[in-house]
Amino acid sequence: MSVLGYPGASVRPAAAHPHQARGPVGHQFSPYDSNGGSIAAVCGSDFCVIASDTRQSTGYNIQTRYKPKVFRLNDKATLATNGFAADAEAFVSLIRQRLEWYRHAHGRSMPLHSIARMISTMLYGKRFFPYYVYNILGGLDEEGKGAVYSFDPVGSYEREFCRAAGAAQSLIQPFLDNQIMFRNQVSTPERQVPTPGQMTLPEVLKIVTDSFTSATERHIEVGDGLEIYVVRTPTKLGAQAVGAASVDLAALPSAVPQTVDEAYGGEDEQEDGAVMVIRRDLKLD
Numbered sequence: 001m002s003v004l005g006y007p008g009a010s011v012r013p014a015a016a017h018p019h020q021a022r023g024p025v026g027h028q029f030s031p032y033d034s035n036g037g038s039i040a041a042v043c044g045s046d047f048c049v050i051a052s053d054t055r056q057s058t059g060y061n062i063q064t065r066y067k068p069k070v071f072r073l074n075d076k077a078t079l080a081t082n083g084f085a086a087d088a089e090a091f092v093s094l095i096r097q098r099l100e101w102y103r104h105a106h107g108r109s110m111p112l113h114s115i116a117r118m119i120s121t122m123l124y125g126k127r128f129f130p131y132y133v134y135n136i137l138g139g140l141d142e143e144g145k146g147a148v149y150s151f152d153p154v155g156s157y158e159r160e161f162c163r164a165a166g167a168a169q170s171l172i173q174p175f176l177d178n179q180i181m182f183r184n185q186v187s188t189p190e191r192q193v194p195t196p197g198q199m200t201l202p203e204v205l206k207i208v209t210d211s212f213t214s215a216t217e218r219h220i221e222v223g224d225g226l227e228i229y230v231v232r233t234p235t236k237l238g239a240q241a242v243g244a245a246s247v248d249l250a251a252l253p254s255a256v257p258q259t260v261d262e263a264y265g266g267e268d269e270q271e272d273g274a275v276m277v278i279r280r281d282l283k284l285d
Helices: 085-106 112-125 169-179 201-218
Strands: 038-043 047-053 056-058 061-064 070-074 077-083 133-140 146-151 157-160 162-166 225-232 258-262 275-281
Touching: 038 077, 038 133, 038 146, 038 169, 038 201, 047 070, 047 077, 047 133, 047 146, 047 201, 070 085, 070 225, 077 085, 077 112, 077 162, 077 225, 085 112, 085 133, 112 133, 112 146, 112 157, 133 162, 133 225, 146 162, 162 169, 169 201, 201 225
Parallel strands: none
Antiparallel strands: 038 047, 038 162, 047 225, 056 061, 070 077, 077 133, 133 146, 146 157, 225 275, 258 275
């Protein structure tokens, strides 16, 4: 009788499991990715400028050189998103769906402050598995004044004059704090520090363009192209436009070739000149 209890059985050493010698092996999966790029927004007395670069990357790999990060919602609101591109696409689609429901139910577009509150509620509702997206909402409030709302991924938000987010936030935000908010500047008899939010549209466009141009020189995840959305009230007194609406964007001086077009998309039909987009090239390397 063999030790195994039946005739003919033999005793062989059990083969060691390949993992027994080195211990348990763990496998990890992350549902998120960081796709680079940067966004920024600056508001004025009767306009708002929302901008982003167009590069989408992962680490040192450029996935595409044209991935929009700014989306027109309606004539008074434009949303910039940055972070995980897939989450951004899903989140913008859901926002547009809810705005369309609101328009069908109430017969008008949702006002800017209500959109900000809705976005905050949507983000907070996903706080246990959040959208990995930083959002900046820019546009005109119900009084026709420019407004910028910035959000973190779980819904905290505030209204500001300017805000940057994304890979180059640490480069762009200090520049905006200095040139838009005039932080740590002291008035002198020869020069009074201006009040934030009172700059003209051409001045803001120049600052925003310079901020992305300089960020492109110093950050590998920012580049390729620049899209600047301009939200303004195209109200006319007679045949004469006033305020930011009187600025001919196509005629602004620029050393780099640029195009100026109507911005499309969103849940309503656009009034001509309400939301314009300026496109220009940044460095490709």
